[in-house]
Amino acid sequence: DIQMTQSPSSLSASVGDRVTITCRASQGIRNDLGWYQQKPGKAPKRLIYAASSLQSGAPSRFSGSGSGTGFTLTISSLQPEDFAAYYCLQYNSFPRTFGQGTKVEV
Amino acid sequence: QVQLVQSGAEVKKPGASVRVSCRASGYTFTTYGITWVRQAPGRGLEWMGWISPYSGDRSDAQNFQGRVTMTTDTSTSTAYMELRSLGSDDTAIYFCSISDGGSVDHWGQGTLVTVSS
Numbered sequence: 001d002i003q004m005t006q007s008p009s010s011l012s013a014s015v016g017d018r019v020t021i022t023c024r025a026s027q028g029i030r031n032d033l034g035w036y037q038q039k040p041g042k043a044p045k046r047l048i049y050a051a052s053s054l055q056s057g058a059p060s061r062f063s064g065s066g067s068g069t070g071f072t073l074t075i076s077s078l079q080p081e082d083f084a085a086y087y088c089l090q091y092n093s094f095p096r097t098f099g100q101g102t103k104v105e106v
Numbered sequence: 107q108v109q110l111v112q113s114g115a116e117v118k119k120p121g122a123s124v125r126v127s128c129r130a131s132g133y134t135f136t137t138y139g140i141t142w143v144r145q146a147p148g149r150g151l152e153w154m155g156w157i158s159p160y161s162g163d164r165s166d167a168q169n170f171q172g173r174v175t176m177t178t179d180t181s182t183s184t185a186y187m188e189l190r191s192l193g194s195d196d197t198a199i200y201f202c203s204i205s206d207g208g209s210v211d212h213w214g215q216g217t218l219v220t221v222s223s
Contacts, residue, residue, distance in 0.1 A: 043213035
């Protein structure tokens with residue numbers, strides 16, 4: 001199985017900050033990676049697919065980069081509604097695997 | 107519009123089984139595989155498995171092999187996930203979802219399963 005190592009597990013930030021979250025795959029997954037945002041009590045929402053493509057409806061302050069084994073989610077200017085948990089998911093092979101998650105807090 | 111509507115909350119005793127349903131609408135049911143994901147209280151997302159309503163192909167996460175059965179009913183556009191031999195650590199919200207490698211990504215509202223004696 002492909003292991004996804006996500007860091008940090010949590011971070012403290014302020015409105016307007018630039019925030020970066022990383023995921024590393026245990027083996028190459030091309031660009032078969034998505035980034036999800038989840039707020040308490042809600043279903044996850046995908047922000048990025050194919051490592052760097054912005055999901056329809058997702059704000060343009062979210063961007064993704066990377067290929068192979070190293071990936072990054074960047075929030076260019078953190079907004080109040082962005083305080084949430086974020087997860088990467090590899091869909092290169094079965095079983096799919098999520099990163100452990102990053103909680104973005106004030 | 108695409109909707110995935112899941113069955114309601116369940117309370118089960120240890121050792122019992124639970125079946126969660128996910129009724130799809132707004133698209134051709136056989137177009138996308140159904141993925142099941144769960145989230146225990148205060149924990150991260152855990153991928154459980156996937157099934158194709160078109161072919162019946164499926165993949166289960168190793169943590170659940172032998173305990174989970176995923177099925178689909180194309181006549182009602184409904185997917186089912188049955189988890190057996192429940193323990194307290196199966197207390198979680200269970201989600202169904204559809205996605206592709208592109209822009210499609212839709213989730214059900216989640217079903218809370220509580221395992222308690």
